[in-house]
Amino acid sequence: MHSDQAARRVRPPQPHAALSSGTFGNEERSVRNPTLTEALVDKVLDIRYDAIPAAAVELSKKIALDGLAVMHAGATEPLGVGRLTTAYVRASGGAPQASVVAGGFKTSMQNAAYANGTMAHALDFDNTSYPPNHPTSPTLPAILAIAEHHRLSGRKIIEAIVAAYEVQGRLRWAATGLRTGTGFHKPSTVGMFGAVTAAARMLDLDRQRTLMAFGIAGSRAGSLSINTGTMTKSSHSGHGARMGVEAALLAQMGWTASPDVFGPKGFFDTFMPGDSKPERLIEGFASPLWMLDPGVGFKAYPSNGFTQRPISGAIELHDAYGLSAEKIDRVQVIFPRFEYVNRPQPRSGLDGKFSIQYTTLVALLDGEVGVDSFTDERRFAPDVVELLPKVELQFDDAIPFDKLTMHVVVHVWLKDGRQLTKRIDRLPGWPGQAGVELTAEQRHGKFYSCTRRVLDHEAARRMLELVERLETLPDVVEIMDIARCDAKE
Incomplete structure (x- = not known):
């Protein structure tokens, strides 16, 4: 089990x-x-x-x-x-x-x-x-x-x-x-x-x-x-x-x-x-409420939940050492046994969301992971195609396969001979000791980053304002009118 x-x-x-x-x-x-x-x-x-x-x-x-x-x-x-x-x-x-x-x-x-x-x-x-x-x-x-x-x-x-x-x-x-x-x-x-x-x-x-x-x-x-x-x-x-x-x-x-x-x-x-x-x-129903304990996690990156730790670690390494495709020789990710995310050659950008190898590499190369990290264009870009075979996923059965207690280690070998290592214990976006909860600023940043793809800033700002006082609203008609994005005459 x-x-x-x-x-x-x-x-x-x-x-x-x-x-x-x-x-x-x-x-x-x-x-x-x-x-x-x-x-x-x-x-x-x-x-x-x-x-x-x-x-x-x-x-x-x-x-x-x-x-x-x-x-x-x-x-x-x-x-x-x-x-x-x-x-x-x-x-x-x-x-x-x-x-x-x-x-x-x-x-x-x-x-x-x-x-x-x-x-x-x-x-x-x-x-x-x-x-x-x-x-x-x-x-x-x-x-x-x-x-x-x-x-x-x-x-x-x-x-x-x-x-x-x-x-x-x-x-x-x-x-x-x-x-x-x-x-x-x-x-x-x-x-x-x-x-x-x-x-x-x-x-x-x-x-x-x-x-x-x-x-x-x-x-x-x-x-x-x-x-x-x-x-x-x-x-x-x-x-x-x-x-x-x-x-x-x-x-x-x-x-x-x-x-x-x-x-x-x-x-x-x-x-x-x-x-x-x-x-x-029914055991202990609502005592405490499940949404409060064990809680709810808000994702920092648009990919599978088990990729969040290695992405976070890879971004830290990118930022600390100014990594680029020209500097990286090979990569290894130490991970609990979970074949679901072992996708060394994802079939598409969409499939890449569930690949430890792909998500870690893109984070190392770009220093960020967002919606556009999972286009087919990024998946099959020359730097990814060249380096992806050099990303190894190594399972370690000593690491518990448990979302809240597991850890991940990212190793990067550089062409100049240096080896970089980052261990990630806490889950990005998760509350309490097991994670690193998103701040209000980060949650709002995610909201605007997502909505700006279809809404102008003023419409998004109004939606945020309404949702944040949801308990006072008689209905959600205005929220859904904004969300619908009717064509402007």
Whole structure:
């Protein structure tokens, strides 16, 4: 078993992280011996804005801002993920209910959730959680689509974000057989249940209809990690977002499904038979909130989460020694065993996002890693083509394969005979002792860097201002009007 599926001790509620009112999981419900799914739904329905701690409210606004940022940047993904997604959704039609980011038009809530979810994950720049998961790209697009159409408040959105993150975190922890980098990908499995959680809360579904929504979502779960490095991986988040909305809407109409999707013969037994701990779904639910502990990481670079450490170290070496292609002889990266990121010759710039060899080399050569680091032009540029075969990924089984406790070492041999070494322990963008949290200035810099690809500065500034006071907004219509990028007359 990978260490990221290792048991996590359930601790007593912490004042800074638990529900301030202590009322999640109302013990006075009249239901006796509820099923696991019923117990989970009861806890989900007990989440209320007034009981959410201030730290979670602030974090939810950061999540919304980062999610909107990467949707805008994803619309311009170099290989065409955003362009093709927008064209596909436009051709699909649909009632004009919700905005397609950077698309200039509205479509149905389901289609908008799909498009925006796909673009949110297009650059692999969306945030992460622990165990490894992409909690925003399948959920925030679903939330915004429903909120825009029904003119729901910022507080309602925050409530839904908190609920979606809690269910995803608990489900990811319980799904011990859901391996990192292989088998089923997270956004259309764990992420889809986050999306349906959020959609059920946004639509104010009652207990029975929420159970049906979860059951419907169960029959729409699934995506394959083998598609990593292709456009299809991005669509996993879009699929999760769209199906979360669809499941909730069908349940609202009276559509039926199994009321116990997490019980016997359900999600766990189907996707990971014999390798799950379903009881973790409700153990210590919201005490503390999962989004606060273990927390949420905001990526510093638009590539796979496991590439963030070597990129950071390589940039430090570039800046300290003025590295260039003419100076570098060879490179070695010491890393925990993880074949998923062992891609010595990525097929494209997009595939390069998941290559330790490529991301480390580009960071050493350019001193930065951004959206344009993953174009085919950069991937097949002469300096990269010449040096990439000289970048070795060396697995060290003594390093734990655990996102928060692992470390990475980058060695660079120069043509003048010198050897440079950088060890990176802390994860860029992660809070607390395990990482180096992005400052407000860095988060805002990321936001403007992403949005300037489609928005002028004044429009982006206004969006940032609105999102940072999300809890005061009666609706998100203005935010989505900006995000839609209507053609100027």
